[in-house]
Amino acid sequence: MKDWHCVVTGATSGIGKEIAQGLAAAGARLALVCRSRAKGERTAAELTASWPGTDVRVFLADIAALDDVRSAAREIRSHWDRVDVLVNNAGTHELRPSVSPDGFDRVIATNHLGPFLLTRLLLEPLRRGAPSRIVTVASEAHRSVLRLDPYSFAEPRRYGPIGSWHVYARSKLLNVLTTQEAARRWGRYGIAAHALCPGLVSTGLARNIPLAPRLLALAEHTPLVHSPAQGARPALRLAGDPRFARHGGGFHSWMPGARLLPPAPLRFHPSLQRAVWERSEELVGLCGTGAPGDPRDPDPREVTGHE
Numbered sequence: 001m002k003d004w005h006c007v008v009t010g011a012t013s014g015i016g017k018e019i020a021q022g023l024a025a026a027g028a029r030l031a032l033v034c035r036s037r038a039k040g041e042r043t044a045a046e047l048t049a050s051w052p053g054t055d056v057r058v059f060l061a062d063i064a065a066l067d068d069v070r071s072a073a074r075e076i077r078s079h080w081d082r083v084d085v086l087v088n089n090a091g092t093h094e095l096r097p098s099v100s101p102d103g104f105d106r107v108i109a110t111n112h113l114g115p116f117l118l119t120r121l122l123l124e125p126l127r128r129g130a131p132s133r134i135v136t137v138a139s140e141a142h143r144s145v146l147r148l149d150p151y152s153f154a155e156p157r158r159y160g161p162i163g164s165w166h167v168y169a170r171s172k173l174l175n176v177l178t179t180q181e182a183a184r185r186w187g188r189y190g191i192a193a194h195a196l197c198p199g200l201v202s203t204g205l206a207r208n209i210p211l212a213p214r215l216l217a218l219a220e221h222t223p224l225v226h227s228p229a230q231g232a233r234p235a236l237r238l239a240g241d242p243r244f245a246r247h248g249g250g251f252h253s254w255m256p257g258a259r260l261l262p263p264a265p266l267r268f269h270p271s272l273q274r275a276v277w278e279r280s281e282e283l284v285g286l287c288g289t290g291a292p293g294d295p296r297d298p299d300p301r302e303v304t305g306h307e
Contacts, residue, residue: 011034033060066114069114103156
């Protein structure tokens, strides 16, 4: 991966930080998208200390704020003419509802709409980097979603801790569906899109759940829970292994026992994938406008997808 141009969101802690470390170790140039300048600069300093000569740039954005995402994408395009790998890692799980700056449920905005917009706005650099890859950290939680309204999935609603799990799971299903749609639409450009579940990982994602961080840290010493470094390995494999360079659209799970489970039925509805994609474009303000340098997407039925 020497001199590959790699964008990583949520790169200042947990899996994202370990992904950045792995990419730096492989010789990649890094664009870290993060909310805190202090944390971003500290992470960049750690990377260059571990891997002297690494080209690391920090771009500020709250992924839940669409204007921030537009600004970060614009800055990345101004610095790089190509992107070889985009890792959509930033995510959240909030126990109580809150609203994003654009009026959406914050969990949906952070986990789906923000990453979706960033991916769309980086399409042209990804095309120039082909064969390039989009790697999105999803979750086995998507299996629990039995119904999805493609038109109202981002609307803020009241919910408690139990309901928060359903919203989180919905956001992860949206990740999987748009990954499959991206593979169909953009495979002809040499862009492979992958979604993954890294397994149960001891990270800050569980910081809002009482006792969860402590319990996960203790369970790191068992086969059931991964450390952040272990959790980063699947994303690094999808980003760098030549076997994943051409055929996208799959959901790859590193959850123990996941292969014994039947696939989530909602994953395999092309009409739902397309409806979610088009509704997401409307919500982030891209419908009918196209991203800068972004040609009109082909009809997904014209492109063969891969599961």
